[in-house]
Amino acid sequence: MTFLLPAALAALVLVGLPVAIHLLRREETREESFPALRYLLSDLRVRQRRLRLREQILLALRVTAVLAAVLAAARWVMPVGSGHLPPADVVIVLENGIVSGAVVDGRRILDDQRALAAELLDRLGDHDRVWVMPTAPADTPVFPLTRSEAVMALESVEPVAEPVVETGPPAPGPGASVERAVERARALLAVRPAALQRVVVVRSDGARIPEDGSVPAPGVLELDPGVDMPENRGITAVEVNGGLVPRAGEPVTVDVQLRASPPGGSDVAADVPVRLVVGGETVAAGRTDAEGRVRLTLAPLQEGSISGWVEIDPDALRLDDRVALAFRVVPPPTVRVLGDPGRWTRLALATLDEGGRIRMAAGPVPPGRIRSEIEPLPPLPAGSALLVTEDLVVALPPADPSLAAGLDPWIEALTPEGARGRIRLAEPSAPGTFLEVSGVQGLPTAMVGTEIHRRYRLAGGGPEGGVRVLAHLLDGTPWILEVGPGVSDPGDAAGRAPDRWTLRVLGSPLDPAWGDLPTSAAMVPALERLLLPGAGATDPGGPASAGVAPLPPSPVVSAGPPPPGWSREVLVERRGREGGPFLAWLLFVILCTEGWLAAGPRAGNRPDHETSTPP
Amino acid sequence: MNQNSAPPSGRQRRADLLPPETLAMLGGLEFTARKVVEGALLGLHASPRRGISAEFAELRAYRPGDDFRLVDWRMVGRSDRWFVKEFHEDTHLSAMVLLDASASMDWSSDPGRLPTKFWYGRLLAAAFALLLLRQGDRVGCAAFDERVREWLPPRGGRGQEARLLRRLAGVEASGRTEAGEPLRDAALRLRRPGLVILVSDLLVDPPPVERALRYLAHRGHHVVVAHLMDPGERRLSGGGRAILRDPETGDRVRIAMADAREAYDASVEAALRQWKSALRPAGIEHHLVDTSLAPARALRALTRARGRG
Structure with a gap:
């Protein structure tokens, strides 16, 4: 049942009034001796049945009268069915992000969301069409469903933790997934002919719903289950080896950052035991400091892939209590420099060589396909360079834009066989913006925020062409492109065949005139990562896939009854109309009938008092 | 104004004319009954011929041997034919008063003012018995409910007065009414035809009682039924709802008085x-006795019945 003013239902206690009066009056009826009862017996049965029936009808009428008055006060919406209404299209956007998995009072928030959505489904008619659209994964296919099918679809939705690292476009902020889903839903409804179309967003976090009851967008209804979530702590960031590539035979550090919600509850994140589990065994453990940080140190590792997870004791929101990580322990690559990489690059390479992170090699490229590809080419343009390892080529463009075209043949020749995409340097663009690599797996977070003053336009095929963006600027302009056999050509299992390599092209020379990266602290780790073939991969087999975890949305949910009045009315017209006039008419009929029955058809004007004593 | 509640005036010094509630205050059954009888006797006219029967029956032709004193000389003078006068034999009456002593009799619609039907019936039975005894008749009494509880065979004399009053005073109302069987029992015990007075509220199953009364009449008894009825039984009064309980059967009925009144009154009438129509063909007298009225009226009706018994 639907009520526009549910608070008035508290008056339902008044229903007990006529019942109490009925029972009290029953008790007041006295028992009297009457020997001449036999004279009543002939008429007794019928009369007794009639009397009992009349009293029951009177009681029912009085209860109904009170009920009708309360329903009218609560603005009851009378169900009239939807058979005469044209079909409606409703998209239920279910926010099934990390917060929806929180367990509060032994019940997941998602279960409350489902119940709320099911309540909305109850208001729909049999001819209406429903789409159940979870917000994660973002592109989950949706189909038009009936009400019963939609209920089953709701049951199949589960909480989905947002990925630790994302590639591609800028990572969405909190709630962006809902906005994307709403846009998708509206686009879906735009091509539908139904007269009534609604997008119903069932939030897991009611804090983002406008408190003033304003409608966020025409035809969009936002609801939240109104769960008051307790304090929460979760792992917000995991960084392996301080951003450096783990090397065989060296200790590996894992930095873990915890954060408490709501903000300010840092005590919740302090002194929390954190464990690093690899292969089902706890290989490192520690407790967080006052800032919620802890560094776990692993003993020197052999070369190979390491996968496991970092975890804390589970609390209400369990999806952020365990973060998976995977990294590869690799030997230092042998690097050869062709051309002139510039002063800052040489210094960084020397630093890495000195630290044993790489091995610098002199002389020509060893015989192989790379060598066979580059031998026929003209010399490299001045100011440009190639950093060549066993299975990787990093191309640094020249500082002089007029020479940039000279690098294109090299890029074209070094594009691995089997890769369909092509990368090409174009004219330098206007002063650039800050570098953005958040969500990019495998590159050091210290690169984030580095300002790029100038950059070439990197033109190449999209993801379908095998070209991937490893780093981009805030405006979305790609800054590091990669094409390699691992994308369009699976190659062998290890991807390390001598004849296979990956080509990476930077959008700017590593020169302070073109950007701040060469002079920043991120230069050395960034260069190290660029010289590793797995950097930027989304699979756990990358050199270090653990990284920045996005901050989960605030789990603070607005308290109190969640939906303001407008939200209840959005779907009301599907199932009924307000029953005020009907209730008024019903009340009038009840009162008339009750008066007629209470007076009795033959009682006349005799007082209806309790006595059987004859005068 | 209800005459029952009126105080006795100077003209109402006859006890049989006192309202029942006033009579009830006079004392026990013996005293009250004697007062009522004395009052009733004051109301009777003195008979000019006492002791013998003088009721003419018929004329018949003279037969040799007839007493000459019985010859109707006037008829001889008129018709020159001899006729002798014949008279009814004048014998002492044998009367039996049957008092219903079931639980239904022990009820009054106004217990504070109006006596119960049983009190009234017992007074009526005692007064009538004393009246007959003082006229030289033989009177007995019986009390019954489902069976005959007390049985005093009809006798005459002053000793019978005391016995009868003592027996009646000792009877209490209780039990269920099954008048049919006790009446048959009485019919078998009463060998000599006489007057049978049934004092009862007749809250019984009518067919067996009707059959038993007809059987009594068939046995040669003159049967008179004093049907006691409380005014609260005659008409259902009051309002509201009540649970009515039958004191004999324990049945309970929950009714609204206003709704049941009309049907009840019709049912009583x-x-x-039904009683009158069922009893009249058998020559059984049925007298409705309102227990709120002075017993004189009922006593007169019974006295008239004695003349026919």
Whole structure:
């Protein structure tokens, strides 16, 4: 049942009034001796049945009268069915992000969301069409469903933790997934002919719903289950080896950052035991400091892939209590420099060589396909360079834009066989913006925020062409492109065949005139990562896939009854109309009938008092 | 104004004319009954011929041997034919008063003012018995409910007065009414035809009682039924709802008085008509006795019945 003013239902206690009066009056009826009862017996049965029936009808009428008055006060919406209404299209956007998995009072928030959505489904008619659209994964296919099918679809939705690292476009902020889903839903409804179309967003976090009851967008209804979530702590960031590539035979550090919600509850994140589990065994453990940080140190590792997870004791929101990580322990690559990489690059390479992170090699490229590809080419343009390892080529463009075209043949020749995409340097663009690599797996977070003053336009095929963006600027302009056999050509299992390599092209020379990266602290780790073939991969087999975890949305949910009045009315017209006039008419009929029955058809004007004593 | 509640005036010094509630204050059954009888006797006219029967029956032709004193000389003078006068034999009456002592009799619609039907019936039975005894008749009494509880065979004399009053005073109302069987029992015990007075509220199953009364009449008894009825039984009064309980059966009925009144009154009238119509063909007198009225009226009706018994 639907009520526009549910608070008035508290008056339902008044229903007990006529019942109490009925029972009290029953008790007041006295028992009297009457020997001449036999004279009543002939008429007794019928009369007794009639009397009992009349009293029951009177009681029912009085209860109904009170009920009708309360329903009218609560603005009851009378169900009239939807058979005469044209079909409606409703998209239920279910926010099934990390917060929806929180367990509060032994019940997941998602279960409350489902119940709320099911309540909305109850208001729909049999001819209406429903789409159940979870917000994660973002592109989950949706189909038009009936009400019963939609209920089953709701049951199949589960909480989905947002990925630790994302590639591609800028990572969405909190709630962006809902906005994307709403846009998708509206686009879906735009091509539908139904007269009534609604997008119903069932939030897991009611804090983002406008408190003033304003409608966020025409035809969009936002609801939240109104769960008051307790304090929460979760792992917000995991960084392996301080951003450096783990090397065989060296200790590996894992930095873990915890954060408490709501903000300010840092005590919740302090002194929390954190464990690093690899292969089902706890290989490192520690407790967080006052800032919620802890560094776990692993003993020197052999070369190979390491996968496991970092975890804390589970609390209400369990999806952020365990973060998976995977990294590869690799030997230092042998690097050869062709051309002139510039002063800052040489210094960084020397630093890495000195630290044993790489091995610098002199002389020509060893015989192989790379060598066979580059031998026929003209010399490299001045100011440009190639950093060549066993299975990787990093191309640094020249500082002089007029020479940039000279690098294109090299890029074209070094594009691995089997890769369909092509990368090409174009004219330098206007002063650039800050570098953005958040969500990019495998590159050091210290690169984030580095300002790029100038950059070439990197033109190449999209993801379908095998070209991937490893780093981009805030405006979305790609800054590091990669094409390699691992994308369009699976190659062998290890991807390390001598004849296979990956080509990476930077959008700017590593020169302070073109950007701040060469002079920043991120230069050395960034260069190290660029010289590793797995950097930027989304699979756990990358050199270090653990990284920045996005901050989960605030789990603070607005308290109190969640939906303001407008939200209840959005779907009301599907199932009924307000029953005020009907209730008024019903009340009038009840009162008339009750008066007629209470007076009795033959009682006349005799007082209806309790006595059987004859005068 | 209800005459029952009126105080006795100077003209109402006859006890049989006192309202029942006043009589009830006079004392025990013996005293009250004697007062009522004395009052009733004051109301009777003295008979000019006492001791013998003088009721003419018929004329018949003279037969040799007839007493000459019985010859109707006037008829001889008129018709020159000899006729002798014949008279009814004048014998002492044998009367039996049957008092219903069931639980239904022990009820009054106004217990504070109006006596119960049983009190009234017992007074009526005692007064009538004393009246007959003082006229030289033989009177007995019996009390019954489902069976005959007390049985005093008809006798005459002053000793019978005391016995009868003592027996009646000792009877209490209780039990269920099954008048049919006790009446048959009485019919078998009463060998000599006489007057049978049934004092009862007749809250019984009518067919067996009707059959038993007809059987009594068939046995040669003159049967008179004093049907006691409380005014609260005659008409259902009051309002509201009540649970009515039958003191004999324990049945309970929950009714609204206003709703049941009309049907009840009709049912009572129909029952009374039924009794009269069922008893009249058998020569049984049915007298409705309102227990709120002075006993004189009922006593007169019974006295008239004695003349026919």
